[in-house]
Amino acid sequence: MRSGGAFALEQFPAPHLHEGTTTAGMMFSVVLCLLPAGLWGVLLFGPRALYVLAVSVGTSLLTELAVSGLFLRRFTLGDGSALLTGLLLGYSLPPAVPLFIPAVASFFAIAVIKLTFGGLGRNWMNPALGARVFVMFSWTGPMTRWAAPLAAADALSGATPLGLVKEALAHPVHGVRGPIELLLAGLHPAGLKAGFFPDLLQRLGRLTPAGYGQLALGTMAGCIGEGSAFLLALGSVYLFVKKIIAWEIPAAYLGSFSLLAWAFGGLPFGTGLFRGDVAFHLLSGGLALGALYMAADPVTSPLRRPGRILFGLGCGGLTFLLRTWGSQPEGVALAVILMNMLVPLLNRIGARPAAEVKK
Amino acid sequence: MMGSCQSGLEAPVSRELAGLIALSRSEVRRTAETPCIGCGRCVSACPWSLAPVEIYKALEHRRFAEAEEAGLAECTECGCCAYVCPARIPLAAGMRRGKSAAARG
Numbered sequence: 001m002r003s004g005g006a007f008a009l010e011q012f013p014a015p016h017l018h019e020g021t022t023t024a025g026m027m028f029s030v031v032l033c034l035l036p037a038g039l040w041g042v043l044l045f046g047p048r049a050l051y052v053l054a055v056s057v058g059t060s061l062l063t064e065l066a067v068s069g070l071f072l073r074r075f076t077l078g079d080g081s082a083l084l085t086g087l088l089l090g091y092s093l094p095p096a097v098p099l100f101i102p103a104v105a106s107f108f109a110i111a112v113i114k115l116t117f118g119g120l121g122r123n124w125m126n127p128a129l130g131a132r133v134f135v136m137f138s139w140t141g142p143m144t145r146w147a148a149p150l151a152a153a154d155a156l157s158g159a160t161p162l163g164l165v166k167e168a169l170a171h172p173v174h175g176v177r178g179p180i181e182l183l184l185a186g187l188h189p190a191g192l193k194a195g196f197f198p199d200l201l202q203r204l205g206r207l208t209p210a211g212y213g214q215l216a217l218g219t220m221a222g223c224i225g226e227g228s229a230f231l232l233a234l235g236s237v238y239l240f241v242k243k244i245i246a247w248e249i250p251a252a253y254l255g256s257f258s259l260l261a262w263a264f265g266g267l268p269f270g271t272g273l274f275r276g277d278v279a280f281h282l283l284s285g286g287l288a289l290g291a292l293y294m295a296a297d298p299v300t301s302p303l304r305r306p307g308r309i310l311f312g313l314g315c316g317g318l319t320f321l322l323r324t325w326g327s328q329p330e331g332v333a334l335a336v337i338l339m340n341m342l343v344p345l346l347n348r349i350g351a352r353p354a355a356e357v358k359k
Numbered sequence: 360m361m362g363s364c365q366s367g368l369e370a371p372v373s374r375e376l377a378g379l380i381a382l383s384r385s386e387v388r389r390t391a392e393t394p395c396i397g398c399g400r401c402v403s404a405c406p407w408s409l410a411p412v413e414i415y416k417a418l419e420h421r422r423f424a425e426a427e428e429a430g431l432a433e434c435t436e437c438g439c440c441a442y443v444c445p446a447r448i449p450l451a452a453g454m455r456r457g458k459s460a461a462a463r464g
Contacts (some may be wrong), residue, residue, distance in 0.1 A: 011364040013452035015438030021445040023393045079393055121446075123393035179427035245371075303410060321391065323374050352408060352430065 023120075024034075024246050033235030034087055034293065040231055041224040044198050045095035045147060049224045052102050053090040058088025067111045072119060074231060079118045085109050091225025091289060092333070093135075096147040101139055105131040119283035125340045126300045129333045136333070146221035160221045161284045169268050178269055179275040180211050197212035215283035220267035223283070229288040236292040245296040248305055252312025253291040253319075258282060259319040288320065290332035300340045307346035310316030312341045361438055393446045401440035401450055407433050411440035411450045418457035423464070428456060434458075 042049045048229070064082035067076050076082070086106055093102055109131035114123045136143045146160055159167065165179045175183055205219055214220050218227020226232075241246045258278045265276020294303065296316050302308050315335050322331025362380060372379070379420040401411040409430040417426035429452065 011366060012387075012389070013449060014363065014436075015451060016362075016364075017440050017442065018390075018447070020441050021443070022390055022447065023396055025396070026396075026445055050423050081396075119394065121396045147364045176447055182392065243400075298396050301397075302397040303397060303402050303412065351413070353408065 010091040028083050037223045037228050037231040041226050055099050056090035056106045057086035058104035059103045063107050063110040085127045089194050092132045092223050095224050101135050105135045106132050126297050133333050149183045166329040179255050179280045225287040226286040231281045232288040249296045249312045250291045250307040252309045253315045256313045256316030285330050286332040295336045302346040304350040306350035368369040390447045395446050400443045404439040405441045415450050415453045
């Protein structure tokens, strides 16, 4: 659109400037911030974890390319969302999982959860979490066989900290005052065999303080990318500063979850109210990955601050309920998906009715 | 942010004109529009605490009553929403067009 005068001037409506962010830029920033935790996971669990990540990311990209190209006639790989979904999904799978599972899960995430609703921005459920729940309930066996990092040579052994505690609490416990004691009693002695650089990591394993230190570093059985709460939190700092993820959601999520864990976390151990082990609950399982990277997914979370806070509170409450009294040790995925369903309702909260000045 | 584009250099400059801005091509380079991801940046940016994204979507589907209810009339077309939108959706221009479309019904 150009016209007239001595100079040709571009014409388009105001504002003519832009602050600079793009959707793809946001997606790639999240991918970048996730990388340290993933690299750490690969280091701990070995080449097997790398294959799982490669299959989930690869299938995700191929599915997006094929399905979006064939049915929507659009080339959408450039927006980075398929890459991010594949990566998040791979992070939330156990490293020893058979390789067809990440492939099926990625296909389901992209083709069914995301593209059937119209692609990026239109899906109501977080694709990575939805696919994780789908394969979890379809292949529960392989999805709950854990390889312990830095642990004995029998690769298919060990339980996740949360699984271990859940298992122990299935029978009456006596004389145990909290989950960390169960954990220390039930774990392999730290520091035996790692995926890469076994010698170096062995030494690190011995140096890591048992219990909370292991939990924060993720040197325990768990999913590939969810282990190190420390590295996940580190990556998220950039995202908070750049306002790529809304701080309200993780704050309300982790806040309400901590409060509940502190108040009622002691009940299964018979230690009464306000004796829960908050640090154990915050550092274990998929909470860091779920609260910082998945619940805060802009597509499947509310628009306004009041809605976001309620969304986070709901996620925290449901996660605690599911973890403590659910049949599975983990609760993050289901909690976030349940809250995803409520987003259209939560979006009505805080919506201001138009001022009645005119008329 | 709210100025109007001139088609050429032969435009009158009157006393009421507050400013004249000339932007180079690299400054006004536009990026292709991508789907809305619901990040809510436009909502945080709006000085009238409207939800530009909701108004824009209602207008896109010609649901004018819904757009009015969401505060279309209160929009001053300041352009803050379009300035921050990572999907590069022309929200402010949409509001302007939407107001006249809504008036026509």
